[in-house]
Amino acid sequence: MPANPFNNQTDYGIGIGLRVPHYRHILEKKPVVDWFEIISENFMVDAGRPLEVLDKILEQYRVVQHGVSMYFGSADKPDREHLKRLKTLTRRTNTPWLSDHLCWGSVDGRYTHDLLPMPYTHAVAKHTAAKIREVRDFVEVPICVENVSSYAEFHQSEMTEWEFLSEVVEMADCGILLDVNNIYVSSKNHGFDPYDYLNNVPHHRVGQIHIAGHTKYKKYILDTHDHPVLDPVWKMYDHAIKLCGHTATLLEWDDRIPSFDEVHHEALKATQFLGESSSAPKAEPVAA
Amino acid sequence: MSEALFRPLTAGNRLQHSWSDGRATASVAADFVKPTRGLGSVERLEIYARSYWFRVLDCLYDDYPGVRAILGNGRFMKLATAFLAQYPSASFTLRNLGSRLPQFILDQPALSAPRTPLVHDMARFEWAQVVAFDGPALPLLTQDDILDAGAKLRVALQPYLTVMESAYPVDEFALALKQRDAALRTEASNTLTAMPSSRAAARPRLPRPARIFVAVHRQDNLLFFKRLEPEAYAILTALRDGRTLTAACATALRGADPSVDWAGRVQEWFQAWQSLGWFCRRSKRGRS
Numbered sequence: 001m002p003a004n005p006f007n008n009q010t011d012y013g014i015g016i017g018l019r020v021p022h023y024r025h026i027l028e029k030k031p032v033v034d035w036f037e038i039i040s041e042n043f044m045v046d047a048g049r050p051l052e053v054l055d056k057i058l059e060q061y062r063v064v065q066h067g068v069s070m071y072f073g074s075a076d077k078p079d080r081e082h083l084k085r086l087k088t089l090t091r092r093t094n095t096p097w098l099s100d101h102l103c104w105g106s107v108d109g110r111y112t113h114d115l116l117p118m119p120y121t122h123a124v125a126k127h128t129a130a131k132i133r134e135v136r137d138f139v140e141v142p143i144c145v146e147n148v149s150s151y152a153e154f155h156q157s158e159m160t161e162w163e164f165l166s167e168v169v170e171m172a173d174c175g176i177l178l179d180v181n182n183i184y185v186s187s188k189n190h191g192f193d194p195y196d197y198l199n200n201v202p203h204h205r206v207g208q209i210h211i212a213g214h215t216k217y218k219k220y221i222l223d224t225h226d227h228p229v230l231d232p233v234w235k236m237y238d239h240a241i242k243l244c245g246h247t248a249t250l251l252e253w254d255d256r257i258p259s260f261d262e263v264h265h266e267a268l269k270a271t272q273f274l275g276e277s278s279s280a281p282k283a284e285p286v287a288a
Numbered sequence: 289m290s291e292a293l294f295r296p297l298t299a300g301n302r303l304q305h306s307w308s309d310g311r312a313t314a315s316v317a318a319d320f321v322k323p324t325r326g327l328g329s330v331e332r333l334e335i336y337a338r339s340y341w342f343r344v345l346d347c348l349y350d351d352y353p354g355v356r357a358i359l360g361n362g363r364f365m366k367l368a369t370a371f372l373a374q375y376p377s378a379s380f381t382l383r384n385l386g387s388r389l390p391q392f393i394l395d396q397p398a399l400s401a402p403r404t405p406l407v408h409d410m411a412r413f414e415w416a417q418v419v420a421f422d423g424p425a426l427p428l429l430t431q432d433d434i435l436d437a438g439a440k441l442r443v444a445l446q447p448y449l450t451v452m453e454s455a456y457p458v459d460e461f462a463l464a465l466k467q468r469d470a471a472l473r474t475e476a477s478n479t480l481t482a483m484p485s486s487r488a489a490a491r492p493r494l495p496r497p498a499r500i501f502v503a504v505h506r507q508d509n510l511l512f513f514k515r516l517e518p519e520a521y522a523i524l525t526a527l528r529d530g531r532t533l534t535a536a537c538a539t540a541l542r543g544a545d546p547s548v549d550w551a552g553r554v555q556e557w558f559q560a561w562q563s564l565g566w567f568c569r570r571s572k573r574g575r576s
Contacts (some may be wrong), residue, residue: 046424049509069380111377152332218328
């Protein structure tokens, strides 16, 4: 039984990101991994080595696509060529869902290649939800939007980030990729209780969870994905699983990438929390 | 916010003091970014601005190791910054970021003087490698295509193949660099925390002028460089420009040494090129 309507793939357990330094190990050793998350843009190419590797991975593993450039919050209309390439890739991978970020990142055809925070207004939520629907209708794959880590907030905002996220996904009728590390990072940078965030998003829409490491600086925390997951994030993950039920979980490790075994070992630590969960949520949404 | 990102940073990796309209950056930032107890509005914007510039500079740093080695890190960063200020990314993928750098080098020779010709040739050669890495491959020319068309045959070269003339042996220089460095290409990361650092290592001796003709291509999805004889280069460029097989050979061999068995040599070349998969059908609408 699915944990929620947006997570009807509950047999997807713990995955890890497919990264170049691990290609050889994966292709030669064929380690047992439940699923791999790929960065869609790395494979939205015409030909060559990236697609050759992807096809070999697909022979052995389940793959879920994660995007970094759809920019649901940008004012620009989705680029048709981009959407066509994305859809072609979804047909190749047979991804059960598609995720990208609740952010903006392009303006007037110029791309920042970053995940920029949005002003949390009702007008922006409406625009963003419409864009998510447009993309979903084109690619014909369920979409989960991911909360980003952020370092700036805007005077213009009319609500909290979790209220904004909730409003967008309700209007778009889409799923959530809940990044608990991002919630933690943003909570420290903006001074809110991360459990207020966790407790107040629509748990029935959470289709996937991200965990990752971050780096503490003197005045802020940066979402670097270059460390093991820190204890406060594991604690939040535990709480999230209790709220959402068994949910596909992915460890992100994108910089200073260690050996495949080390990354996989870190990801599998999530088993202790997932293993305790059933498909149905248990916890009441109270602060931990 | 985008204006803050796309304007180059100061030497200390800070936002410029003045906004583009002459107002103080601090004043503009305070109008739309909330400060926190630890970080002012400008400092919060600077986190994003630094992330943007580190990311795009790092991309060019990886894609143009030869240009970087010729100019040295300091001048390379100045060139790259000037280039990105004029040509910010116009694509969802960083793969295309450096496509205009070779032309920019010609347009702004002061940034690479007195080595502009070498830097330009190196940049063309390195961009050709990006194209060869994942550029499109069209259906191969078949035996039937050749027999059907006979002397009127117009073939196209694979889009991933670049044939170029260089005033310097840039291929040898690139190989020397590759031996020094572990890899020419790395996966772009979304989690950069610092400017690309100068990696101290002895630079191979800069190439002396010597005209070469070289093809940059891929086989079995691996990158290769192949030196070409001048006449072979002339045939390939004529074919690329849409000449018939007969016309391409006639043009290329006009004035060639009559004592050479050109028929035999051309036959060998074509056999090699065909086996490398360089020929494809010419589209009715365009060159390839």
